[in-house]
Amino acid sequence: METLILDVNWMAVFIGTAASFLLGWLWYSPKMFGVKWAKGVGVDIEDSSGPQKMAMAAQLGSTFLLAWVIGVTETTDSLVLAVLVILMAAGLIKANGLFAQKSIFAIGVETMYIIVMGVVMIMTHAFI
Numbered sequence: 001m002e003t004l005i006l007d008v009n010w011m012a013v014f015i016g017t018a019a020s021f022l023l024g025w026l027w028y029s030p031k032m033f034g035v036k037w038a039k040g041v042g043v044d045i046e047d048s049s050g051p052q053k054m055a056m057a058a059q060l061g062s063t064f065l066l067a068w069v070i071g072v073t074e075t076t077d078s079l080v081l082a083v084l085v086i087l088m089a090a091g092l093i094k095a096n097g098l099f100a101q102k103s104i105f106a107i108g109v110e111t112m113y114i115i116v117m118g119v120v121m122i123m124t125h126a127f128i
Helices: 010-027 034-041 050-075 079-099 104-127
Strands: none
Touching: 010 050, 010 104, 034 104, 050 079, 050 104, 079 104
């Protein structure tokens, strides 16, 4: 149990969470992939209604959980496990996108975001 809570580098977890969440804002913004992604999933990128706010809250919580998992794997020298978790999450995102009949572009954007987010978190732990 100590490994899950006490041995974790919480500074790296919080910085990795914040950096990855902010990267998501840029990633899904009109400056990067947002416009074409929104078209590919059938959402209005300008809509900031209740469902969008709930989605952002869910994203923040899930981003924190992934950062925590990366933190635990870092304390147990299990980097390979972290990579497997990231690839599993990316695979599930891809499968979900295919089931939902999103565009190939949108699926790629979502899948690559998970992978890049994982890299950011791993690098955060490497340097903090």
